[in-house]
Amino acid sequence: MKKVALITGAAKGIGRAIAEKFHLLGYVVYIVDLDDENGQELVKKLGNNAFYLNIDITKVEEVELLFNKLLESENQLDVLVNNAGIIKDNVIWNMPLEDFSTVIDVNLKGTWLMCKKGAEVFKKQKNGRIVNIASRAWLGNPGQSNYSASKAGVVGLTRVLALELGRYGVLVNAVAPGLIDTPLTQKLSDEVREKLIHAQPTKSMGKPEDVANTVAFLCDEQTQFITGQTIYVDGGKSIGAGI
Ligand SMILES: NC(=O)c1ccc[n+]([C@@H]2O[C@H](COP(=O)([O-])OP(=O)(O)OC[C@H]3O[C@@H](n4cnc5c(N)ncnc54)[C@H](O)[C@@H]3O)[C@@H](O)[C@H]2O)c1
Known part of the structure; x- marks a missing residue:
């Protein structure tokens, strides 16, 4: 039986690992990103049943176009993974309003827009x-008043959608990664990376595949009755022991 997964921010990093995992599981995968080079390269690598679409998740008309195109071709959607996200870190007194708004726009508004369109399909x-x-x-993370707020919003959004969609047989969960080795964290200086790794209970970084496997678990047919939850994939950092 055909299954279709739509993953945002899937040209590289965590999203790419999620797209690869679902493709391996036999899904038709729709890769949404703004990074044409990596997106097209991934589709080429995966071969059949993989499609790349350049869509900005913050633009309502582009998100509508995306859903129209997908439903016209596939007539169904089984899994929606909202992964696209950005950082623009600074302490609040040095953070321009623009950097707050941009991060909220992509991480929270974009995710909300995708959820809204996805909810319409799933409810039906x-x-x-x-x-x-x-x-x-x-x-909470110092230097991330924009990012932490956006992700707290994503957790709240996830809990509300679990309540609103539960009666329609739709399960909605969040995954909260910790320090994962991706192009995003590869931009950090060696010194900062070392410091962050040292603050981990596991003294290591996670891999994109660690997140992808958890997403696959949450979407597995055998996984039922879990909804509205936030699952940490963070090497124990969320315990907050400060070791
Ligand atoms: N890497 C980590 O340590 C880490 C930790 C916690 C959470 N996360 C979250 O995981 C997700 C993926 O992170 P990553 O490290 O793989 O990042 P990444 O920068 O490697 O990849 C993110 C992708 O999202 C795409 N994107 C950005 N804005 C977009 C938009 N408006 N529309 C469509 N696509 C857009 C980018 O082009 C990029 O390909 C993000 O939501 C991030 O906040 C990452």
Whole structure:
């Protein structure tokens, strides 16, 4: 039986690992991103049943176009993974309003827009799974007043959608990664990376595949009755022991 997964921010990093995992599981995968080079390269690598679409998740007309195109071709959607996200870190007294707004726009408004369109489809189908990629940073991180707030919003959004969609057979959960080795964290200086790794209970970084496997678990047919939850994939950092 055909299954279709839509993953945002899937040209690289965590989203790419999620797209690869679902493709391996036999899903038709729709890769949404703004990074044409990596997106097209991934589709080429995966071969059949993989499609790349350049869509900005913050633009309502582009999100509508995306859903129209997908439903016209596939007539169904089984899994929606909202993974696209950005950071623009600074302490609040040095953070321009623009950097607050941009991060909220992509991480929260974009995720909300995708959830809104996804919810319409899933409610009608009476089945579906949504997984929103939050972050352990929603608990709070210095220098991330924009990012932490956006991800706290994603956790709240996930809980509300679990309540609104539960009766329609739709499960909605979040995954909160900790320090994961991706192009996003590769931009950090060696010194900062070392410091962050040292602050981990596991003294290591996670891999994109660690997050992808958790998303796949949450979307597995055998996984039922879990909804509205935030699952940490963070090497224990969220315990907050400060070791
Ligand atoms: N890497 C980590 O340590 C880490 C930790 C916690 C949470 N996360 C979250 O995981 C997700 C993926 O992170 P990553 O490290 O793989 O990042 P990444 O920068 O490697 O990849 C993110 C992708 O999202 C795309 N994107 C950005 N804005 C977009 C938009 N408006 N529309 C469509 N696509 C857009 C980018 O082009 C990029 O390909 C993000 O939501 C991030 O906040 C990452």
